[in-house]
Amino acid sequence: MAMQELPKKDFFAPLKAWKFLGKRPVTIEVPNKVKREASDRYRGFHINDWSKCIGCGTCSKICPTDAITMVEVPGLVRDHGKLPQRPVIDYGRCSFCALCVDICTTGSLQMTREYIHVSDDAEDYVYMPTEKGLNAKRGLYEHGKAPLGWIKDENSDILDLVRVKMPMEEPEVRVKSFIEIVKGYSKEQAQQEAARCVGCGICTYTCPEHMDIPQYIESIYKGDLEEGLRWLYRTNPLSMVCGRVCTHRCESSCSVGVRGEPVAIRWLKRYIIDNVPFEEYDRILNIRPEKKGKSVGIIGSGPAGLSAAYFLSTMGYDVTIYEANARPGGVMRYGIPRYRLPDEALDKDIAFIEALGVKILVNTKVGQEIGFDEIAKKHDAVFISTGFGLGRSTRVPGTDHPNVKQALPMLKMIRDYLRGDGPKPPVPRKLIVIGGGNVAMDISRSMARLQTMEYGEVNVHTLSLERSFEEMPADMDEIEEALEEGVEFHPGWGPIEIVIEDDEVKGARFKKCLRVFDENHRFNPQFDENNQIFIEADMVIEAIGQAPDYSYLPQELQEKLEFVRGRIKTNEYNQTAIEWLFAGGDIVHGPDIIHGVADGYAAAKGIDMYLSKK
Template sequence: MSLKDLISPFYVWQRAFEKPYTQKHPIQERPGAPRYRGFHVNVLEECVGCGTCETICQNHAIDMVQVEGLEPKPGDSGLRPKFDYGRCCWCALCVDICTTRSLRMSNHYAWITEDPTDFNFIAGADNMSWNGEEYGYRRDDDYHLLRGERVKMEMLAPEEGLKSFEEVMKGYTEEQAKDEADRCVECGLCVATCPAHMSIPDYIKTVREGDYEKGLRILYETNPFSSTCGRICTHRCEEVCPVGHQGEPLAIRWLKRAIVDRVPRERYREILGDEVVENGKQVAIVGAGPGGLSAAYYLRRQGYGVTVFEAQARAGGMLRYGVPSYRLPDNQLDKDIEYIRSLGVEVRFNTCIGREVQFAELIDDYDAVFMAIGLNVPSSLRVKGEDHPRVLSGLQVLDDVASDKNPGVGKNVAVIGGGNVAMDAARVSRRMGANVTVLYRRRIADMPADPEEIHESQAEGCTFVTQAIPVEIKDADNPDQVTIVWGEAEMVADEKGGRPRPVLQEDRMHEETYDCIISAIGQGGSLDFIPGDYRDQIEFKWGKFVPGDYQQTALQKLFVGGDIANNTADAISAIEDGHHAARGIHKFLTGELVA
């Protein structure tokens, strides 16, 4: 011990005059750091209610609840996270995983309330003291708990694809499929959106687990056209997939295909365990398309004798005659159809109602009739000269190609329309060596075709001319050609709030000559075969059936579905209509359903 040791401690006095660090709260406020994890904030309009925050919360501090006055948009569950601050540990995993990044935090340190129920609140909906103030913690741009990039699928190079009708998309390898399936957050927004309400997260899980047999069973619960839908479904599920907010949505359609591609057709019966025990009742189905055959499958499984009447020589309907084989190879469509037929579904080909068989006979001879005849009458362009011999319909071109006939489109083709039929007609023409120009009256963004189809059409060298309105079709100098007059259009905002309307600019007209013009602006149905006395009993609108509950019409024995009875006009809706009608027919014939 030294004298120094006695004096040295008095050094403390030097600090007596320093400014204290303590803050005089609440007189003085100190804002939290920009990254501070304060209290939860949710931007209700951006949130889609996927519930991933609820799933990841390790404290069960989040409940997804309904919010009063919140009108859910399509692809929105309408639920919003409700926080329990008695459980929360402010780890912000919910913020990190939020698919839309609508969930954030304020940068407040403290919040005092005398009502303990206040600690249970819906962020963004309830009036909290920190609402509208500066944000604190948000997920860093470079930090991800979910992967936004989709696993790329191998595809035929556009120049290769043009040489043949070989399938363009090659399908996922097992590894790729697992990798893609891993991105799923299992929210189920897709299930709500899918017209057939397929158990999407469940079958994606089977891909992850590599249990394709279980996957097939799940697929067939709602969709007996899984090989087909795995290729060409309009995949509305993907449009609402919340993972899409971080990049690309899950490739749900391709994961479905990944399951079907891995199960050989011969094993379907054994895996699905479909046993048919005849119940003695007979159902007639008109149209062997996706709607008719779905109904046939689900009815047959319940033991009904099913007879399908098909006007064409092969089954599949629009899937066969309207979808080119580079998108849906024949053998894949056959895989689905053959299995349905293998259960004992009888299909009478080249049999047209009103010609070989009369409508009244069906109604009289069968216990119930399901009608899914599709749309096969091309819509009119409504321009002068459209009956020119060099004007072909898109459907006819696709039909010819599917039937191995040459539609004779020539070397220079104009396709009018922006839907999938137009894209298919354009791509088919490209494969036959033609230069293709697609004329569409609105913008590319307005096209009803799948974005992939538009993209692939462009990649394959189709020229797109948008905001082009056909005005007249007339003879060209060469009798094998045709001339089209079209005018440029300006998009004018709709006063009633609808989508912008194209308005013809009379001073900007063009005249071009092509070898043929393919008109593909949509199609309608033909119901002429229904005799007048029946006709009076059935409700129609815009040339389509208007079905009631379980697809039943006022003519009790008649159930309708597919494109001729819905407004979505796609395969998956037809499949659901068929399934739904099968349930309805069963209820009707067992006396549960009384119209």
């Protein structure tokens, strides 16, 4: 032990002490030898409320004496936003500074006014705080009865609970065009927001692709965007897209979000990509794999397909993507509206994937321009990621009328029109949208824009079975922004029929929905047939969900594959029942882009394992 050496004893020391013998003591004796209570704000031994603690380990990181270790507790489950570990405090090291309490993300860690603990066994000085606190030996209080001492208040709280405000386009302005709403952080704003991160990494567990979130946020804080870009591309080649439209489950598990607003992880990711010029990518990322001499065919250039293509080409495989549409990107190109994801954002991500040597053959619909068998013959393995391209209909009377549309084809038509690839979509004066998910929001808000551009006013009624905004599957941001833009919501209504007079859509009738799901959480809506409304409209758009289209797969292959409720069953490496055929994206997992990216990553690993053995 490197204990400090004490000063050498003075030879006359004892004599010096004698002169105090006759003096009155300076110290005051405790009255009646009663142990005295500490002050109200005393920083004594810790307690930790396990039901609040999420195991983020921030206390351990800030401890200036290295007294806190995080220890995994068997029996605790790794839940959304929670790690199965709890702090252990070494009171041989603790200096009772209370920084751990002041930074605690949940407020679970607190200090009591207990300050007495006398034991000659060193083992008594290490302990994992619980709700009951330290079982102090010769202490003031009975075990579990020590009153609270130091409590953090707004002055001592070290966490910055308020998010740096994102500059956004005002509703009156944005509804007039398809201009991107979110403007992005400046350098100062990004660094300030990055400084709020405590680096606990709970988000990494939550992210389907397990992105290195604390690492790239730290890069932003340090101002090293090149390092940040390398962290992003380690796990996600679609960071510019995800930085804009990811469903950001990471933010819902952010430990700072327990008491405050979560760190704006999605927008920080976007900040890196927005601020590194494309010309620098090659030098910074420096991907130079050895060629493997084998090739992989990918069908569909959506998130999963592009992700698989990127990871496979970084491993040295030759990759060809077959895309039915005129431009690559799938749902990112044809589904998500431009005000959320401009073409340029997608172009940058795809351009880098192409720069790695990935060939993307557009206007190549498998089953028409090229046969599936031909692709299977040409490549050593095939990855299919064709998405959910077909719309689903409510099939109520009247839905076969030409002015009853499906959301996805309409969204595609709008995007094509905006980039000059196609004709102007029909714009109704009065529109009904049926659906409560994000696609319903996308089409409602896109049509609100077209109506404003065409007629100067918005008339969109969006009806969903779900009876409240909370119950609707759409993101709350989407609903709020749609409201700001003038979309009218009617939650809790199910369609009865589309009313058609003289062969023209006049509106639709709805009945009150009493519940959407039954006791077994199955979709099983119940209605009050006596409570009905009629809403006027000259067009109805259905956005109640999408379905896969497997018509390109030859019959004998389809028979070999296993399907579970419309989705293809695969193993953890996205390998199907046919060993050379891998699948991912919406046709396997869904429901969002980041799950697609994760599928692409897993499939690339699986394909590499399969082809290395072959």
